Amino acid sequence: ATGLQLVQSYSDSDEDSDGAWEGRLGDRYNPPGETQISLSRTFHFLPNYVSHRDSYQQKAFCGVYSEEGNMFLSACQDQNIRLYDTTKGRFSLRQTVKARDVGWSVLDVCFTPDAQHVLYSSWSDYVHLCSIDGDSENHTALDLSPDERRFCVFSLAASTDGTEILGGANDGCLYVFDLEQNKRTLKIDAHEDDVNAVAFADSSSQLLFSGSDDALCKVWDRRTLREDRPQPVGQLAGHRDGITFIHSKGDARYLISNSKDQSIKLWDIRKFSPKEGLVASRLAVTQQNWDYRWQQVPQRALKKHKLTGDTSVMTYRGHGVLHTLIRCRFSPEFSTGQRFIYSGCSTGKIIIYDVLTGEVVSKLSGHDACVRDVSWHPYEDNIISSSVSETSLLRSAFIQIQHAGGFVIVALKHHHQFPSGQRCQV
Template identity: 25%
Template structure:
């Protein structure tokens, strides 16, 4: 053996032994000064500088957030306590990291275990209260607090918090839109949550650029006193200091034995190379040109990636798959956290048959196609090409960056949220309805303004060519002033006055002609006003509401002249007879239909009892019968003289929302949550089959009033003076008018930004009134023959 080679190997072995001894002495010194040590000269309980900076950044915002949570509701206050627990544990992790060296993965998992539990507790609370009216608050906090997991992110953790903020902004924007005109602290609460996460993102981006900072102040450790945050709330106190498991144990024998085995292998001399693989001439590329002709293997080359399944099995298996050409996202059901990470701008995404899911696209992609999806929300960083929506329902898409074109085909319900960078996007809609665009139009204001895409067009021949323009024939006046959803609106019998009412508990009176100004507001109801009707001579107005009362108002003085309190539950509908002594009939959730013969009488003259809630009621033309309907899906005709059911009309398959008798008294119009309107022949001595016609187009959904009393919106219907046309509102933001004889829809009018709860036709002129959940009343002029 060459003596020089042996000498060089011995020198290498000596140097490695010196390094090992230095490593062991340094590690043992760190261990003796780590958490749990009793050495006073190196252990410190003072607050580390990084933790002080954190406190200065977020304490004030966190205080404000907790105060607002306590003011809103008990549920939100409890949620605030959970948020405080998570931030306290997050602070503990940072403090502990400042005083110790970075541990192994297993012990690091123990360090952040409590923080993970606090974050999971918020998700569990959201699941437990899934039917809460504060679902947007719960979802916003769940997404936001997930950003505290940045402590486990290597390299650059700040983008992780930014992603959490972007996911949370979807729900924060919903809170902004729902409470922008209110003073109930919800708007400020959402704004503070956004600011809290923004401040945390700035702190991490500045102080933890390459990951969680370790051992910045060796030996420091949190105490019980130092863990009490400056924030004060009713939430439980933070957990105790970290257990002994957080300290780094003595160097294990595995490391020593591994180093010893390395030294032993080096001391074997030339025999140490026996285990190396020998390269034969046939394996050398410079001697074999054929090997160089083969395609080189690239480390960065994409492989087929399946997030949920490595290979798709059944046809309907949920998959998120890169197939080498496009991303395929298919058959997701109820997945609220689906993520697709795009590496290059040339990648496209195809989303197929997904239901009730939220899909996040990270990175700028080439294009996105949404095909046959239902109740699906897609948020993406930006697109080079188009976003296509095909044959889908109830879709929401949001861009955080650039977007050039949105193509919508055969889709019912699509909300598009545009960022400031995509305000020039082109929206192309074909055979689609209920398409709305929400955009951040004001600089410095994150609030989205919602605008409806026109659905109705007018085409005519101009100069031997067909010219199509947006039809705005219907809208001639917009009435605004209500502070909440409008549930009912009616013309007076002489056609000069409009009365409207709803969630804000007030009745507004408007002039029909001229400037349509609001000339009076009637106050007195203690709950939402559900229905109102004018007397036959328009001298009185009758109203009912969730306060279980029926009130009579004098139209000259505006005073409440009678307050009937015969019902024991919400009063859903009322009617006033057309001729004879003035009578009122009312329908209630207590299952009764009560009739008051005289406005001057205090007690109900007749009471008809049903075992189901009643939601609609009307008199027949002669006031000898009371017709009512409810959740039993049946329409019952009560004989007032015999006090029993004369006959029952069967045909609807869901709750009856409104009833209206034609002006000639021969027919009844009914509206139902089965998305149909039906006309019935109610003349005496007719065949048993009284159903005359069925009208489709309007849709219903379940919208609840934001109060303790929850109920479904009851969409109203009505007749034209000639009884040749009928009208109804719709939950998909349209007002409908049908021809009675042909049953064809002659008008489908857009404009509202919420459910159209009530429509009415003017008693003298072709004017349509529509009122909806967007707090707005529209008056439209119609072009109808034989009105």
Template identity: 40%
Template sequence: MMIWTLSPNPKPPKTYSVKKSILNPSIMRRLTTELHLGNIHIEFAMDENDQSGGGDEAGRTTRLSTAQLLNILASGGLRQIFSYSGFTPGPARFGDDEDSDERDDQVYGVLGFGRRGPRRRGPPQYPKVPSDEGMKLMRSGVFGADPTYVDERMARRKSLAERIMWRELGVDVYGLHRSKTRSIAQGLIPGSTPDKIIHYDAKCYSGQFSDDGNFFFSCAQDFKVRMYDTSNPYEWKYYKTVDYPFGSWTITDATLSPDNRFLAYSSLRNLVCLAPTDPADSTDPTVLDLSATPEGRVGRGFSARSGFAVWSVRFSGDGREIVAGTGDHSVIVYDLETRQTVLRVRNHEDDVNAVCFGDRYSPHILYSGSDDSTVRIWDRRSMGDRREAGVFVGHTEGLTYVDSKGDGRYVLSNSKDQSMKLWDLRKMMSTAKFDTLEATSYGTGFDYRFELFPEDYYHPHPHDCSVVTFRGHKVLKTLIRCHFSPPGSTGSRYVYSGSENGKVYVYNLDATLAGTIDVQKVTYHSRPHKRRYAPTAGDEKWKTCVRDASWHPNAPILAATSWNGWGSSTGTCTLHAWNNNSSRDEGDPPIGEGYDSQLNPLPDFQRIAESERWREDEDGWDALGY
């Protein structure tokens, strides 16, 4: 007989204790990382008097897979049995007692644990699309070229050939057609058909181009960062691979120095690795300990043995410092020359999942996004009271990513409330006003890793100070990232995000959808199934989750890094270029071919994938898009 013991745990959340566990250590490590159960620990024990349970007739131990355990933990029965305080039964989430006051205290998530959400009634109140504020920004000239009044009124859409003709003729270049010339590049949104599909044997977590477009790196769950020469953005060359030698779970983030000489990358530890990008330099990476204070002591709340998780790391514009967001709710600035932490603030109320500098030319303004649903603005020139300069309030769930436009004014954030928001620094909320709010009391408490967001339960934050809200993509399973499109190749006309449904969503500034890149569709069956292994639950289904995407700064090319494959157990980096929606071309090599991590062709992958898709689709080659 299996005994389940749940009791209050004085230790921080996400801790577990085990008695005579029937779970192997690797599963317990994964649960420690993946489950948030509040101040609860679970003990798995076997009744010593019961010799029949937990094993087979030969006395061998029966082991549960992670999927089976999560199914048990998330079962409806346990949700109704346990609640947050004292494990007393509470009403079901959508129970019969619609008017019960107890609903205000109901909490959700796996096993029903999470933040408390307020009572809400009525249909969801989604923001207006197109956004009026977004339309003003599109006409301001700050985000790309504005279409002319005549074309807007007549709803004209000129072809690319016609716009190029006017540019080449130079007719009235300072008049009406000047805007046509500026708008040529920004209309070239990459298509779904991939130029290349780079396969990894582990989930791919992030990938970014350098600021000059000559370099690309991708991070995978096998604790490796691969680097590529992209000076010709259409023909990549493999550069080198660096390792995180003592990683935990995965590489969480990476950042490239402004001069492209060094790469800093992190894992779920307090250590950041700093590796040279020179392929001729094979030295081990330098290890930076972000838990040490300027006096050399280990910071309060840290453990020299266990450390803390670094979720996000970014280089400053001058390359002298890095800023990091951590799992102990802190923002850390680390000086690379002195090898010391020069700033550590711990004002957030939950994990800091994303950080960035506000201005690429100045290290003073910092942004941080947290699971407490806020974006906080830090001005290092005025931190005598160690308080933030202001707060962006508007998300109702935790944040997964924060990106700066680089002009010290506009900021973009992605959130588990299934929205992306644009912020203006001039509209931030003051700390005095923020102190009067219950800023974390508006969420449903759902667990984005295992559950679907209850969209019919969405209501806007009553103190939302964002400029534009973008909806349509799915921020589930993992910390999905969002970005501004680059000024060089798009005029900063768009914002874009990955999505759990296998797509990249590209939005206009008015919150309308400019285009999508369907990675799931174009990579489906792009690698053979390892049939020699016994499939686990869900392994037979091809799944794609685009976790990150990067738009080349000088060309209409986008690279999407994804969890991709059978059971979403492997990864890909797909290269998408603007090709006027063509599904094939006459160039060499052909588009859509598969490659390994070092860009060696995989003809077996291509041949088997084509035969699989032919066999499964009754329309034959229509499944390939031909």
């Protein structure tokens, strides 16, 4: 399609190079005096060696490890959902499921907590649930019954007990589907624009996070939430453009948001934004007159100074957010103490930030164009990146892939040491 070719041409432009993203760090975060950093005598390493694992004929939109790291789930524009066995260092295709009722592409996937089923969404009124073993009788369409004729769930999350599914959609609403009752139990008019990201704050599944193209993150409490009068318990303002992804630290306190304003922000939900912050953020969004899907980032969009009322703890700059809803996440607790934030990038790299300093500590190459999704193994030192590029040259491995959209796995090498027990208690 012409539009896709145009996106590719911008991704390969000279302006979309390393140099275009240099020198954009946000304010340095000085942790409070009570912040504790524990050290261990053993050391782990940041991933820095690229090796190819698989490639597809079309674009890879999603890729995520299971909670235990023994499986990897990938979704591609070819409408296939692939499940890989990653136990004991393996990376072998275990199963391929043909996705149903797909419009454009599968846009998000997630495992259920018991890792017995996977969920996926697309441009459709339904979220789909299918069993890992591929039993067609257990491939179920979950009707969200939206009011919009053209409807899409951009982001999915499963509750810790596996009974509920949370979704964020293009109609600005949050949806909760109860699997035991087999029906939608909640629809919340949450944002003024597309809801691109949702997450549960912690294992209790009582607090919900949402992020939208209106540039706001909102925090919702299920215990006080009413569908007829939905009120968030707080809002987080400071981004100048739409939010593409959010990730919770899992402690019901901190989260990060990735944005089309080319930054990641760290938030503490104990400090919500005042009214003037919400006004400033909304005004900044209305002044954006470029389209991140196919245009290059204008210089005016790269302002560093904080908006009035910005209550973010830290801002991270050094990656590109173009073409698609690029994801960012906290690094794993077990191997890094969540010391890092890592993100996909429109330049085809994985960018890793130090949570405390905001500095870019590693840039991992491997794709020739946009990396949409990234997933760090919960216990091992590797990251898998999923790319929407049409060709990919894995320079570190000297392997050329004619039809990428595939993903590369970044494996362990003996560089970039850091104490495995070093934790960031921001």
